Amino acid sequence: METSRYDDRLSEILRKSSAVMAEKGYHRASMRDISAATGISLSGLYYYFKSKEELLFLIQEHCFGMLLDQLQAELKEVSDPRTRLERFIQLHIGFFAQSMPEMKVLSHEADSLSGEYRHRVTELKRAYTEELSSILDDLLSETDTPGGSVPAPGDPGASSRATTFALFGMLNWLYTWYRPDRDPPAPELAEQFAQLFLHGFLSGAPPHPPEEPTGQLSTSSQAAQPRTFF
């Protein structure tokens, strides 16, 4: 609970730096820009990190770390694959809406790191990606085979890779177009995306199960706004 002055200052630097880098891009954002944005002198910045590249790394690691922690905390208490996926999407989009600059830097400056820094961030992304990938596998093997056989005998996951990244593409592309004042708020958008991914663009089907209205544990939000598009 105790946060030292150092930690607070560093967090603020990361926040302000993210904003600059999100606007101008990592390479175009000069240390002098960051100095101006944070109010700390050019040389003073180097007390908190030892290179510009490390600054980028700290931003990405900090942002991704929170994302991963929060994900595992959320998924810990949920076992239903469908709900797990919805939580995943909610969290991911929620993070974008909450801290757009950081997420833009995370998404857009993936290749700007090298060496050890790049390796560490790649490792985090791998874990995150596999989390989603396994959710999709569970979701598929649950609905695909009502009997209970082995998931897929032919192709273990060649297309699964594409599907996983298709969903990531939907989500990560947000930083390109999402404007909080024009577009739906995060929870609404997340549900729309979940619907789109699960049931497709066609299908005017109702939000949850298209058949067999079994008593599901649906306590979550049920469309405060009228469904407009689906």
Added chain:
Amino acid sequence: METSRYDDRLSEILRKSSAVMAEKGYHRASMRDISAATGISLSGLYYYFKSKEELLFLIQEHCFGMLLDQLQAELKEVSDPRTRLERFIQLHIGFFAQSMPEMKVLSHEADSLSGEYRHRVTELKRAYTEELSSILDDLLSETDTPGGSVPAPGDPGASSRATTFALFGMLNWLYTWYRPDRDPPAPELAEQFAQLFLHGFLSGAPPHPPEEPTGQLSTSSQAAQPRTFF
């Protein structure tokens, strides 16, 4: 048909430059790198364009111009919205697979242009986006209201915007992960993405109509490989 030596040389410069910029990013790719890649001296490059930014613009405009031309040529002879969408996806993914460096530069360096250059490219993107958006509108108003009423009285297109960009996200994110040696070839991947977008991740439904097997004009490719994932 007659291509001057100048045009050939410029095209080659654009091609080689795209490769360099795709690998290192626009700002990190120095004119000296491009000089080395093309074999043209540093100052000699400026005979073909008057600034580095114009080089980036030429790359983007050239690539996008071809994409737009080919799109309108393809869609000219197709009226069925479903087929139009499939053609759109096929073309877009085909372009990625065919010329990855250019498409990466186009997708990733959107903000690297400014002023007039940026304006011109943005205009092209707007046209391209509206093409897709209108296809989606047609597709929806066709299947949504079998009677034939006005598409959507409540919300004119607030969510349509999100859906359009969701599809673009799926497609444009390709440059991040697609590897021709690991992943399915373009046509296969395009069909998989079309299926995913139209019918969703769930639904082990057959490729085309889930009901009413009317005699459609389906002459196109019908899954040479066994359907693995859906």
Added chain:
DNA sequence: TCGGGGTTCGAACGATCGTCCGCTCGACGA
């Protein structure tokens, strides 16, 4: 009051950047 460590600064360093100037070379028509 003193001193020392955590914190911040001004000023400069060498490196690299995009761009430009003046020149050369070869092809070609008069």
Added chain:
DNA sequence: TCGTCGAGCGGACGATCGTTCGAACCCCGA
């Protein structure tokens, strides 16, 4: 043979980059 012009080059320019160094500052325990 000469003059013109497209095509390309070597070398340098000023600007800006990330980074460093040594000195100062501030705060608190002794």
